[in-house]
Amino acid sequence: MDEERVIIPIGPQHPALKEPMNFMLKVEGEKVLEAIPNLGYNHRGIEKAATVRTYIQNLYLAERICGICSIAHVQCYAQGVEKLLEMEIPPRAQYVRLILSELNRLHSHLLWVGVAAHEIGFDTLFMYLWRDREIVMDTLELITGNRVSYGFTMLGGVRRDISPDMAARVKKEMKTVRDRTQYYKKMSSNERSILKRTQGVGILKPQDALALCACGPTLRASNIKWDVRREDPYLAYNEIPFNVVTSDGCDVLSRMIVHYDEVIEATNIIEYALDHMPSGSFREKVTRRIPAGEVVSRVEAPRGEDIHYIKSNGTDKPERFKVRAPTLGNIPAVCKMLSDSYIADVPIILAGIDPCFSCTDRVTFVKGEMGKGWIWTQEELRRYANRWYQQR
């Protein structure tokens, strides 16, 4: 049997992947036995860049880690710096940031379900979802003035307030989005051709999900109730009632359902937040120098748990900035899902974790002028690090 095993490379350039990433699939016939991931095709040096910029400039850098969950990353960064400053931002700013985070979740989720529909060849659903995502994008533009990178979150608050006019308009749009999403959810869980492509595909059992540290909707679709908004509340999430959505299918279909449900939940959160916004200022002045110390901050990004680590040495520039994008947490899980699947299901399984590989890459090995790259396992990297510190 051994000679029948073929290794198929998926990526770094592949139609199923929107961003460069490589999976080596060991296959036997049509069946995938094992998947080995290789990261490192889109290293952008963001962490290094952050250490030569001031804390305020880094706000814009953090926002550009991901073009889709931009609010989540900037929120995570700002939250960390505010923790170092030992300050609480004004309650109104907390609510505005929360509304933006949820709008961010809305458009990211709608985008993902659209992409998933496209992966299984259902372009009509793709077009409809992206049309409705446009409503959310317009809402974001109404509030912040931008569509992708908002430049809205500041240290100590937000740049602009949400006026009552805006609030009324946003509430109206949320109703439309909720109604449409409910319809799509009903349709997706009944339409036979969707069920055939998603049910029982990319299974991730709850115990595997926990063992492999999956996060976000992927984890919740494996019926594990874990959400940073609930477990470690930030902003005003402890004042707002919401459900942590789970589904027990453990497959791509239940990931789809979780995304739909979270969209519905997010519209409810936004409406509640708009109704209960406290009055007061939306911004506080902060000093440019940040007291020395280190902090870990985490938020629930649309794709899962986003973790930022900031180390300050008392100047106006961070000494070390580390980002763990949610996709990294889901890569071991997606390798587990790929094993024992069919080759034809690989695109939808890969898309199933809502991957954002370009946000994930933090390390790449390149040799000086030759520009030649190589791959190291974690063990080799650890040994290299030990050697380097001994020599220092």
Place this chain on the structure above:
Amino acid sequence: MVPAEIIEFLSVLIYPGFIFIFTLAFFYEWVDRKFVARLQNRYGPLYAGPGGILQPFADFIKLLAKEDITPRAADKTTFRVTPILMLALALSTLFFIPTAYTTAVSWFEGDLIFVTFLVSILVLITLIAAWSSTSTFSTVGGIRVVLQMLGFEIPMTIVMVGPAIVSKTLSITNIALWQYTTGHYFAIYQPIGLIVLIICLLAEIKKAPFDIPEAESELAAGWITEFSGRKLALIRLTTDVELILAGALVTALFLGGPTGPFGIPSVIFFLIKTTGVILVISNLRALFARFRIDQMLGGFWKYLVPLALLQIILVTLGVG
């Protein structure tokens, strides 16, 4: 008096021959694209001509002017010849199906079998085209084309025999005429056959949900991946001609072909009926997700083959 040969030559070249079919091909591509776009809440073709009606033609001209790349590893001769061969085959198949007049350009007793043969050859040429380009995506796409043929060919052939049994002729032209003269339209008497034929034709012309050989998210462009420039233009024209082929075949076998009352020119009836069929095909295209190749084969053998056989049994029992 113009010699009969010249008239015949002109009829092959202009009407209802090449020029007519090409015009129709571009028109139906536009109908298909526009209709699907509207179903998906998009605009579709918009700028070239009124309502973008000239867009398919503009695309064709644009592709003709584009760089034509032949991969170094490709089997050059086959790679060059197959697009032309495909278009020629699709066109010659269409000559046996009545389009503008009540009789086809060329017909003989038994052309129904000949047409099914040509349709399968068309699929096999696709495999050769895919194989000669030697890229992985093309090869897998080509294999899927043939696998798909194993699924749709048998039920399709079976249901095409249904009308032939009742009208006691093996000529597509005569089947169409027989329906008109007796008023016994098979769309009413053999509805199962009609449905099975339309589903099989969807797979034959490789439209969603059976666009498995060119599954965009899995195989880039599938079997067409390596074709570019003029070759791609010809392949796209072939797909359009195949769309007419599907429409014309359903029209001739089940809707009475280009015939109708009140002395209106038969081409009008042909246009109305085929447009109807193509709208049904486009509608189905927008409705479903793509199946996996094993699901498609399983579905065809488990449901369509028994349904097709049931239709034939009903026909032999005198129902239909």
